[in-house]
Amino acid sequence: MDYSRFYRPLIQFFVYTYSLNTFTYAYVDPDLYGHITFGREIWEQGRVPEIDTYSYTAYGHEWINHEWLMEVFMFLLYDVWGSPGLLLVRVLLGLSIIHILSQLYFAKANNLFAYALYFICLAHALGLGFAMRPQLITYLFIPMMMYILHQYFDGNKRGLFLLPVIFLIWVNSHGGVVAGIGIFGVIVGVEAVRGLLYKTQTWKPLAVTWAVSAAMLFINPAGYHLLAFFAETIPYRRDITEWFPVTVFDDSHLFFKALVVLFFISLFSKKPKHAWEVLIIAAAIVYGFKHVRHTVLTSLLMTPFVPIHLAAVIERFQQGKTPRHLPRLVHVVVAWFLIGFAAFQINYQWFRWSGNEFQIQVKKFYYPVYEMRFLKENNLNGNILTLMNWGEYLIWHLPDSRVSVDGRYWTVYSPKLLRQNMIFHNGWEGWQHFLKFYRHDIILTHFNNMDLENLEGWVKIFQGPRARIFVRTSKPYHPAYLKYRQKQFRFNNEPPSWHFP
Structure with missing residues (x-):
C-alpha cells in the first residue's frame, strides 16, 4: 500500500487545523479602528480623501492613503x-495562504516529514503579522505571485495575465506592492541575463x-505621487517596535530563525535551483533580521523553495537505506492520532470563540477603555494629545474630537511631529515644548511622564487603570475644566x- 497517498490528506488537514492557532488571533489591532472609520468615509463620500481632517x-x-481599497472592504x-x-x-485568508503554498510544494515534492516540519514552523512565523490589517493582502498576493511564476517556469504560461490584475488591486490596498514589484523585477532581470547568455x-x-504590472502602479487615486511617497x-x-531589528542570539522569533536554518540546510540539495530564488531569499533574510515586520514576508518567500529542497536533502540522506515497514495497526493508530x-484543534477554536460570541476582543489594559468611557459619558471633546497607538481608537469613539497623532504615521504626519509626540508622553528631555506648538485641550496619556502631575496650567480630572486625563486650566476655559x-x-x-469596538 502507498502510505504517502494515505497520509498526505491527513497531514495536510493536520497542518491546516494547526495553523488556526495563528489565524484566530484574539485581539483587535490599534489600527483597525481607523481602517474601518476611513473605509466608511470613502464609501459614503464616494472618493478617497486627499487631506487630513x-x-x-x-x-x-496632504494624506497619501495607500490602503483605501482594503479599508473599504x-x-x-x-x-x-x-x-x-x-x-x-x-x-479564510490565512488558510488560503497555507493552501496555495501547500499546492506549490506537492507539485514538486512529496516528503510529508519535510512538509509538516516546515509548515508548522511557518504557521508560527506568520503569527506576528496576522492582525486584521491591510497588510494581509500582501501576505496573500506574495504566495499568489510566486505560485503563478513557478507555474510559468514549469511550463504553464496561462496564469501570467493575472499578475497585472493582482498589482492593480495591490497598489490600491497596501504599500507591500513595492516589495512585490521589486521581487518580480529581480526575477525578470536574472532570467533576462540567463536568456542572453544561453540564447x-x-x-x-x-x-x-512585469512592464504592464509596473504600469498598474500608477492607477491609484494619488497617481505618481504615491510612488514618490514610497521612494521618500x-x-x-x-x-515603531515592528520596525526594530531581530536580535540573533536570544529566544525571540525562534520559528523564524528555525526557517532560516532550514533554508541553509536546503542549500545542500542537489535538486536544480533557480538563481533568482536563492538571491531573493538571501536578500529577504537580511531584511527579516533588519526589521521584525519583514519576518513574515521572508518566511513566505522562503516557502516555495525551502521545503522542496529540504525534502530532497532528507531523501538523499535516506538513499540506499532499506525502508522499514511498520504493521498496519501502527498506521491506523497514527492516522487516528492525526x-x-x-x-481537537477545531473544537478548541470553536469553544474559544463561541465563549466570546465570535467577537474580536479588546485587550485589557492595552487601550484606555475606562478613560474613554469617562470622556464619552461626560461628553468631553476637543483637541486630544494622545499616544500614537491610541489615536485611531479615539477617532472611532470620539468623532467630534481631533487627535494629536494616530497610526497613519508618515502618510499624514511628519517624522518631527511624531517624535515630538513620543518625547512628550515619555517625559524625555524637552517634553514641555510640545505644549507650546499646538492648542491642546485634553491630554490622554499613560504613566511614563509623571512630571505632568505638577504641570502648571493643567489639572488631572480622571485616572484609570491604563491612563490619566488632564485638561487645560487657562482661558478660554475648556468645558471639561x-x-x-x-x-x-x-x-x-x-x-x-471587552468586545470590539
Missing part, C-alpha cells in the same frame, strides 16, 4: 457581518508582464464590555 496637528495636510465586511465577519475572513526566450513574456519614506527608520488532533470645577462629572464603576 482627523487631527489638529496636521489638519489640512473592511468597512463593508464589518457593516454587514460585524466582528465575526472580520474574524472569518482573516481565517533562450523564456524571459520575454515575463518582461512584458521606505528608506527611513521608524520608531484525525483526533485536528478535531468648568465641569471639573463645578464637580459635574459622572463616574461609572460598572465593568466595561
Whole structure:
C-alpha cells in the first residue's frame, strides 16, 4: 500500500487545523479602528480623501492613503457581518495562504516529514503579522505571485495575465506592492541575463508582464505621487517596535530563525535551483533580521523553495537505506492520532470563540477603555494629545474630537511631529515644548511622564487603570475644566464590555 497517498490528506488537514492557532488571533489591532472609520468615509463620500481632517496637528495636510481599497472592504465586511465577519475572513485568508503554498510544494515534492516540519514552523512565523490589517493582502498576493511564476517556469504560461490584475488591486490596498514589484523585477532581470547568455526566450513574456504590472502602479487615486511617497519614506527608520531589528542570539522569533536554518540546510540539495530564488531569499533574510515586520514576508518567500529542497536533502540522506515497514495497526493508530488532533484543534477554536460570541476582543489594559468611557459619558471633546497607538481608537469613539497623532504615521504626519509626540508622553528631555506648538485641550496619556502631575496650567480630572486625563486650566476655559470645577462629572464603576469596538 502507498502510505504517502494515505497520509498526505491527513497531514495536510493536520497542518491546516494547526495553523488556526495563528489565524484566530484574539485581539483587535490599534489600527483597525481607523481602517474601518476611513473605509466608511470613502464609501459614503464616494472618493478617497486627499487631506487630513482627523487631527489638529496636521489638519489640512496632504494624506497619501495607500490602503483605501482594503479599508473599504473592511468597512463593508464589518457593516454587514460585524466582528465575526472580520474574524472569518482573516481565517479564510490565512488558510488560503497555507493552501496555495501547500499546492506549490506537492507539485514538486512529496516528503510529508519535510512538509509538516516546515509548515508548522511557518504557521508560527506568520503569527506576528496576522492582525486584521491591510497588510494581509500582501501576505496573500506574495504566495499568489510566486505560485503563478513557478507555474510559468514549469511550463504553464496561462496564469501570467493575472499578475497585472493582482498589482492593480495591490497598489490600491497596501504599500507591500513595492516589495512585490521589486521581487518580480529581480526575477525578470536574472532570467533576462540567463536568456542572453544561453540564447533562450523564456524571459520575454515575463518582461512584458512585469512592464504592464509596473504600469498598474500608477492607477491609484494619488497617481505618481504615491510612488514618490514610497521612494521618500521606505528608506527611513521608524520608531515603531515592528520596525526594530531581530536580535540573533536570544529566544525571540525562534520559528523564524528555525526557517532560516532550514533554508541553509536546503542549500545542500542537489535538486536544480533557480538563481533568482536563492538571491531573493538571501536578500529577504537580511531584511527579516533588519526589521521584525519583514519576518513574515521572508518566511513566505522562503516557502516555495525551502521545503522542496529540504525534502530532497532528507531523501538523499535516506538513499540506499532499506525502508522499514511498520504493521498496519501502527498506521491506523497514527492516522487516528492525526484525525483526533485536528478535531481537537477545531473544537478548541470553536469553544474559544463561541465563549466570546465570535467577537474580536479588546485587550485589557492595552487601550484606555475606562478613560474613554469617562470622556464619552461626560461628553468631553476637543483637541486630544494622545499616544500614537491610541489615536485611531479615539477617532472611532470620539468623532467630534481631533487627535494629536494616530497610526497613519508618515502618510499624514511628519517624522518631527511624531517624535515630538513620543518625547512628550515619555517625559524625555524637552517634553514641555510640545505644549507650546499646538492648542491642546485634553491630554490622554499613560504613566511614563509623571512630571505632568505638577504641570502648571493643567489639572488631572480622571485616572484609570491604563491612563490619566488632564485638561487645560487657562482661558478660554475648556468645558471639561468648568465641569471639573463645578464637580459635574459622572463616574461609572460598572465593568466595561471587552468586545470590539
